[in-house]
Amino acid sequence: MVKKPDIDELTVEEVPSGTGVVVIATVNRPEKLNALNHEVKEAIKALATWADDADHVRVIIFQGAKPGPAPEGKRPKPNAFVAGADVSDFKGKDSATIRPEFEDNVWEAVWNISKPTIALIDGYALGGGSELAVSCDIRIATPRSMFGTPEINLGLIPGGGGTQRLTWLVGYGRAMEMVMGGGMIDAEEAYRIGLVNHVINPDSLMEKGMEIAENLASKSPLTIQVAKRAVRAALDHPISDGVLLEHNMFVDLFDTKDKDIGVNAFLERHTPEWTGE
Ligand code: COA
Numbered sequence: 032m033v034k035k036p037d038i039d040e041l042t043v044e045e046v047p048s049g050t051g052v053v054v055i056a057t058v059n060r061p062e063k064l065n066a067l068n069h070e071v072k073e074a075i076k077a078l079a080t081w082a083d084d085a086d087h088v089r090v091i092i093f094q095g096a097k098p099g100p101a102p103e104g105k106r107p108k109p110n111a112f113v114a115g116a117d118v119s120d121f122k123g124k125d126s127a128t129i130r131p132e133f134e135d136n137v138w139e140a141v142w143n144i145s146k147p148t149i150a151l152i153d154g155y156a157l158g159g160g161s162e163l164a165v166s167c168d169i170r171i172a173t174p175r176s177m178f179g180t181p182e183i184n185l186g187l188i189p190g191g192g193g194t195q196r197l198t199w200l201v202g203y204g205r206a207m208e209m210v211m212g213g214g215m216i217d218a219e220e221a222y223r224i225g226l227v228n229h230v231i232n233p234d235s236l237m238e239k240g241m242e243i244a245e246n247l248a249s250k251s252p253l254t255i256q257v258a259k260r261a262v263r264a265a266l267d268h269p270i271s272d273g274v275l276l277e278h279n280m281f282v283d284l285f286d287t288k289d290k291d292i293g294v295n296a297f298l299e300r301h302t303p304e305w306t307g308e
Contacts, residue, residue, distance in 0.1 A: 033081045036074035043078060048248040051089040054082055058095050064114035065095035067159050072137040079140040089248035091144060092240050093167060094151040110154030113163050138191030141166040145256045147247045151240045152176045153233050162191035165200055170227040172218045173236055178226060179215035199266055201226050251289035251305040
C-alpha cells in the first residue's frame with residue numbers, strides 16, 4: 032500500500048469524523064503562491080492513492096497555505112489556493128521531457144479519487160491551480176479569490192484536463208473566453224457561472240468545508256462512491272447509456288448491507304450505522 036506522503040510542502044492532516052476521518056491536504060509553498068512543483072505533484076499523487084486505499088478516509092479537502100508575514104521592507108505575498116504548475120519547471124523542456132510528467136499527472140490522480148473531494152479556495156486559483164480545483168467534486172471560495180487559465184500567456188494551453196473539466200462546469204462559451212483570453216474572473220463571477228458552489232468569508236471557509244465534508248462522511252462509504260461514479264457517468268456517456276448505468280448501479284445497491292441498514296433506519300426512525308458493505 033502507498034504510504035501517506037510526508038513532505039514539508041504538502042501538509043496532510045486527518046480530522047476524525049464519525050467512524051472515519053476527513054483528510055485536509057494543504058499545499059505549503061506560500062512564498063511561491065503554492066505553485067505545484069515536481070515534489071508537490073508527486074506527493075499529491077501519492078496522497079490520492081493512499082486516501083483511496085485507506086478505508087478510514089472518507090473525504091479529502093485540498094487547500095493552499097496562507098502567506099506568512101512579509102519580510103521587512105517587502106510587500107506581503109497575496110493569498111493563493113494554487114497559482115498554477117511551477118512555471119520554472121517548464122523552462123528548457125521539450126515535448127519528449129514533458130510528456131511523461133503529463134501522462135501520469137496529478138490532476139488525473141485527484142480526479143480519479145473514488146471518494147468525495149473538496150477544494151477550499153482562498154486567493155489565486157490559476158492554471159494548474161484552477162485545474163486542481165475543477166478536478167475536485169465541490170469548490171468553495173472566498174470573495175477575494177481569483178480564477179483563470181493564463182497558460183495562453185505562456186504560449187501554452189491547460190494540460191491538466193482544464194479545457195475539458197472547465198467546459199463541463201461553466202459551459203462552452205465561458206470556457207472558450209477563459210482559455211483563449213487568459214484573463215481572470217473573481218469569486219462572484221465564478222459563483223454566477225457555476226465554477227464554485229459557495230462563496231464564504233475567509234474566517235468561515237474551513238468551517239463550511241468541514242460542515243460539507245462531515246455530511247458526506249456521515250453517508251455510507253460504499254454508497255457515496257457509487258453516487259460519485261453515477262454522476263461522473265453523465266460526463267462520459269450519452270444520456271441513454273448514462274441512465275442505463277445509473278439504473279444498474281441503483282439495482283446493484285439492493286444487494287448491499289448498507290441499503291438494508293439505511294431503509295430500516297428510516298422506517299424505524301434511528302440513525303443508520305453503516306458497514307460500508
Ligand atoms: N510558478 C512559479 N512561481 C510562481 C507562480 C507559478 N505558477 N505563481 C507565482 N509564483 C511566484 C512568483 O514568481 C513570485 O516569486 P518570487 O517572490 O520568488 O519572485 C511569487 O510567487 C509571488 O508572485 P508575484 O508574481 O510576485 O505576485 P503578484 O501579487 O505580483 O502576482 C499573480 C500574483 C498570481 C498574478 C502572478 O504571480 C502570476 O501571474 N502567476 C503565474 C500564474 C500562471 O501563469 N499560472 C499558470 C501556470 S500553469
